[in-house]
Amino acid sequence: MDISPTLIGFIGFGILLVFLAFRMTIGYGMLALGFVGFLIVAGWNDALGLLQNVPFHTMFDYDMAILPLFVVMGFFCYYSGISEDLYYTVHRWIGQIRGGMAMATVGACAGFAAVSGSGMATAATMATVALPEMRKYGYADSLATGCIAAGGTIGSLIPPSIAMIIYCVITEQSVGTMFIAGFIPGIM
Structure with a gap:
């Protein structure tokens, strides 16, 4: 089943609103949502590699x-x-x-x-x-x-x-x- 990128965006935004309703901070909610989304799209190895490298490269930019x-x-x-x-x-x-x-x-x-x-x-x-x-x-x-x-x-x-x-x-x-x-x- 193909899901349009627009629908994926709305689903992600809805999940983020649910996170916020449970009083999760925006940063952690977006981190969890982005990680799970990338995990679904690319798999475990790429998602863990992204989580391992991107924060440090961004911090030292x-x-x-x-x-x-x-x-x-x-x-x-x-x-x-x-x-x-x-x-x-x-x-x-x-x-x-x-x-x-x-x-x-x-x-x-x-x-x-x-x-x-x-x-x-x-x-x-x-x-x-x-x-x-x-x-x-x-x-x-x-x-x-x-x-x-x-x-x-x-x-x-x-x-x-x-x-x-x-x-x-x-x-x-x-x-x-x-x-x-x-x-x-x-x-x-």
Whole structure:
């Protein structure tokens, strides 16, 4: 009996949802599902060989080794106070104009994203720095959190970006070329 690849995908997604319903973490659920799927398709020897080699090759890949270092750099910036200084610097530049605090928040998020490479780390860090300041100046919570969330998404455009690195690893493109290509759109 031939099963279409689409049906196999739906069955796998359904099994993953069952794993999640039983409170299994997503990583382990996908690992088990992928292993069993590859076991059915290729057999025991290939499945065990894949399980033996792929985690170590992925862990020691140079492009993937960069990712935790960007997150660590973001933590260093947060705990050293550089993120607060960045926020206040941008606020001094454009904070005097109408809506300047909101623009300063987005600008500081862009600057921090350029350092950390992570949109989520940017949003989390700038929420602790910018949200109290915006509340102090009378900004609504909806506008303040919207500015922080929008500024956090800029992190995927500004090099060095974790999303760009993952894209380059998956598509086997040059990380340096992608960073050069993302520089101008990230600044704009």
